Amino acid sequence: MTSLEYALFPGCVASVREFGYELAIRNVFKALDIKLRKVEDFSCCQPACLVHSIDYVKGLALTSRNLAVAEETGLPMLTLCSSCYGNLSRAKHLLDHNSDLKDEVNDLLAKAGRTYRGDVKIEHVVTVLHDESMLPILEKKISNPLSKLKAAPFYGCHIFMPAKYSKFDDPEFPHKLDDLIEITGAESLDYNEKTSCCIGCGSFFGEVSEEASVLLSEMIIGSAKEKGADCIVTTCPFCIMQLEIGQIKLREQGKDFGVPVIHYVDLLGLSMGFKPDELGFDLRRINMEPVVSRL
Amino acid sequence: MVIRLSSDVDQRQVEFISLMLQKSVGGMHAEVCDQCGKCSSACPVSKEIEGFNPRQLIARVALGKIDELLADEAIWTCTTCLKCRERCPEEISPYDVILVLRNLAYRAGLNYPGVYDDFINGILERGFISEPQEVRARGGGRLSREALGLPGVNGPKDMAVFRGIVEKIIEAGKGN
Ligand code: SF4
Ligand code: SF4
Ligand code: SF4
Numbered sequence: 001m002t003s004l005e006y007a008l009f010p011g012c013v014a015s016v017r018e019f020g021y022e023l024a025i026r027n028v029f030k031a032l033d034i035k036l037r038k039v040e041d042f043s044c045c046q047p048a049c050l051v052h053s054i055d056y057v058k059g060l061a062l063t064s065r066n067l068a069v070a071e072e073t074g075l076p077m078l079t080l081c082s083s084c085y086g087n088l089s090r091a092k093h094l095l096d097h098n099s100d101l102k103d104e105v106n107d108l109l110a111k112a113g114r115t116y117r118g119d120v121k122i123e124h125v126v127t128v129l130h131d132e133s134m135l136p137i138l139e140k141k142i143s144n145p146l147s148k149l150k151a152a153p154f155y156g157c158h159i160f161m162p163a164k165y166s167k168f169d170d171p172e173f174p175h176k177l178d179d180l181i182e183i184t185g186a187e188s189l190d191y192n193e194k195t196s197c198c199i200g201c202g203s204f205f206g207e208v209s210e211e212a213s214v215l216l217s218e219m220i221i222g223s224a225k226e227k228g229a230d231c232i233v234t235t236c237p238f239c240i241m242q243l244e245i246g247q248i249k250l251r252e253q254g255k256d257f258g259v260p261v262i263h264y265v266d267l268l269g270l271s272m273g274f275k276p277d278e279l280g281f282d283l284r285r286i287n288m289e290p291v292v293s294r295l
Numbered sequence: 296m297v298i299r300l301s302s303d304v305d306q307r308q309v310e311f312i313s314l315m316l317q318k319s320v321g322g323m324h325a326e327v328c329d330q331c332g333k334c335s336s337a338c339p340v341s342k343e344i345e346g347f348n349p350r351q352l353i354a355r356v357a358l359g360k361i362d363e364l365l366a367d368e369a370i371w372t373c374t375t376c377l378k379c380r381e382r383c384p385e386e387i388s389p390y391d392v393i394l395v396l397r398n399l400a401y402r403a404g405l406n407y408p409g410v411y412d413d414f415i416n417g418i419l420e421r422g423f424i425s426e427p428q429e430v431r432a433r434g435g436g437r438l439s440r441e442a443l444g445l446p447g448v449n450g451p452k453d454m455a456v457f458r459g460i461v462e463k464i465i466e467a468g469k470g471n
Contacts, residue, residue, distance in 0.1 A: 012423040015448050017430065023443050041451040043422035051415055053371075053397040054407070062418070062457060069451075086377075112453040157339075157376035171381055196339060212343040212372075219342075280443065282432045 002131045005035035006078035006123065007070050009088075011237070012044040014080060018237040020280020024265040025080050025125065027278050032141060034128075036078065041069045045084040060101070061108040063091040067122075068114040076121035078128060080265065082236035085124040085168070086158030092122060124159065125265055126235050127168065130176045138183050143273045145185025148294040151267065152189045152224035152232045153177040154196075156239045171195065180264060181233055184271035191227045193220040217246025221257045230290045231260040233267050244285040260288045270295060327385050328353045334379035334389050340372055347372050349379045349389035356392055365400040371408055419458040422450035 014021045029036050045063055046052070052059030067088060070077045079085045095102040096118050106115055129138060155177055159168050169176045174195060181188035196216065221243060224232050234240055243261045250257060262284075269279045270291070281288050334349040335341045341348050347369050355364055364370060373393045380388035401407055417424045427448050429437040440447065 012418075012425075016423050016425050016427045019427075019430070019440050019443060019445055022440075022445055026445070038446050040449050041453070043451045043454065044418050044424060046418070051418075052394060054401045054411065054415075056394065056398055065451075065453075065457070108457075112456040114453075157374075157378060212340055215343040216339055282434055283430050283438060284433065287433075 002034070002128055002134050003076050004033075005037060005075055006128075007039045007042075007073045007075040008036040009039075009042055009045070009066065009070070009077045009079045009084060011079060011081040011084040013237045013241065018241060018283070020283040021080055021237045021240075021263050021265065022280075024263065024269050024274075024279040027274055028265050028269045028272065031272055031274075032134075032137065037073065037075060039069060039073060042066050045079075045081075045087045057101070057104055058108065060091055060094065061105045063087055064095060064105050064116045065109060065112065065114060067092060067095075067120045068109055068116045070120045071117055072114075076123055078123050078125070080125045080236075080263065081238060082124070082156045082159035082234075083238055085122065085127075088122045089168075092118070092120065124168070124235065125263075126159075126176050126180060129180055129264075129268070135183065138180075138268070142184060142271045144271055144295065146267070146271050146294070147185045149186040149291065150189055150228050150230045151181050151186045152191055152227065152229035153181055153194055154220065154224075154232050154234045154239060154243070154261075155194060156234060156236050157195070159235055177233065177235060177264060181267065184267050186267065186271075189224070189227045189229055191229070192223045196220050213242060214246050214249045217243055218250055218255065221247060221250075221259050225257055225259055229259060230294060231262055233262055233264055235264060237263065247286055258287060258290065260284065260286050260291050262288075262291065328357060328387050329385065330354060331384065333382045333384060334387075337378040337382040338389075339376060339378070340374055344372060349373075349393075353387060353389055353392065356396075361396075361399075364396055365403055365405055368406075370396045370400060419454055422454050423448070 008022075008025070010019075010022045010025075026036060043062070043066060045066060046059055051062055066077075077088065079088065095105060095116060102116065102118075109115060128134065155169075155174050168174075172195070178188040196219070221232065232243060234243075240261045240263060247257050247259065247261075266279045266281070270276070276282075276288060276292055281292070328350075330350055330353075332350045334353070335351075338347075338349050352364070352369065370393050373390065375390060375394075377390050380390045383389070397407070414424055427440055429439045432438045
């Protein structure tokens with residue numbers, strides 16, 4: 001059952017750099033009559049690539065601090081970032097299944113006067129919108145079906161890996177994002193790299209990973225374009241950043257794909273009649289014409 | 296699996312970390328890996344980078360070549376996508392093994408990507424990877440959160456407490 005209010009967890013990418021998505025989610029959720037509460041005390045979700053890599057337990061404590069803050073609000077958390085969703089779900093799973101670890105983490109949290117109890121609910125835009133109670137509401141709110149648009153869903157990786165932590169969707173054959181795309185009237189394309197990884201949140205350090213990330217972008221975008229995609233639709237601002245920057249680097253190598261990469265809230269917003277600038281399109285790195293011309 | 300390092304690392308701390316990991320993420324039984332290669336065929340990095348291969352990495356762990364692995368930059372190349380863990384029929388998780396190796400390499404005072412420190416410091420200072428930026432707009436000029444009508448980002452007030460905790464471990468790592 002969808003809640004009437006959520007504690008918004010925008011994550012750091014959408015908070016400090018890619019805030020077009022925060023604008024989009026705020027506008028779209030308002031129109032869906034779902035309140036989003038601003039919570040000052042949230043920090044970055046602390047992905048596995050950062051403190052966890054160096055000190056596992058303390059990394060977990062920093063992640064769980066956000067869970068404790070959410071519990072203080074009494075509201076379920078709502079994230080729009082795959083990695084935030086994956087990291088927070090993973091931390092919750094580990095703490096809920098290991099009382100020693102939970103004690104260890106709570107000792108650290110106690111220094112900041114916080115406790116993790118374990119009753120917080122973690123949601124992602126896709127899990128909230130895909131809820132049975134929401135689907136008929138969405139259908140009613142869609143005033144501008146995107147029937148001319150072909151969209152390639154890109155699930156990314158952290159959102160459902162491993163399935164036992166997040167229970168987001170079937171990791172091999174997911175369908176939730178596809179379903180939600182179809183609701184907007186757009187066609188959801190099947191292509192090879194739907195569940196690939198953009199190398200965004202993980203090892204974007206150093207030359208080797210940079211090289212790999214451009215090669216992966218080429219594979220993902222190339223495979224979507226081959227199927228006739230007008231755009232790629234993701235569940236994560238970080239994936240978008242990677243796939244946009246990847247395209248800019250590919251353009252420098254003479255390979256111009258020009259495929260806009262948007263978040264699902266953008267797509268939904270467009271189908272609900274929002275103008276591109278109400279969804280932060282002005283901040284995109286890739287020309288949005290292939291999408292805008294098909295509205 | 297008990298990991299022993301030849302350098303003068305605090306063995307007690309290392310054992311604690313390996314134990315903690317083993318307990319929290321389930322067994323890392325490298326010895327049951329039958330080298331089927333399902334992890335490597337799922338791994339996005341293996342597709343693009345020669346020499347990075349989770350199957351081989353597990354084989355090296357099983358052979359006890361830990362010291363060599365800790366110094367190998369490959370352990371920092373994994374994107375933490377977790378696909379290997381999802382696919383492994385033996386419930387081995389190359390991903391978790393890599394996280395342990397990173398934790399150990401750090402404690403052993405070995406090289407790790409310097410950007411980590413910048414990110415971690417940013418988070419401890421402001422709660423986020425950086426200050427809110429002004430972003431270039433397609434229509435020209437730069438836009439801030441405020442210009443888009445978004446509330447300001449002040450960040451959490453209790454990060455100082457965590458700075459104390461995390462700095463201690465950073466020092467502990469560097470001391471070795
Ligand atoms: S997953 Fe990425 S965007 Fe989300 S808070 Fe963490 S680091 Fe920031
Ligand atoms: S999938 Fe599992 S069993 Fe197969 S090679 Fe990889 S770690 Fe070993
Ligand atoms: S977690 Fe690392 S090793 Fe495993 S599949 Fe992903 S990139 Fe490869």
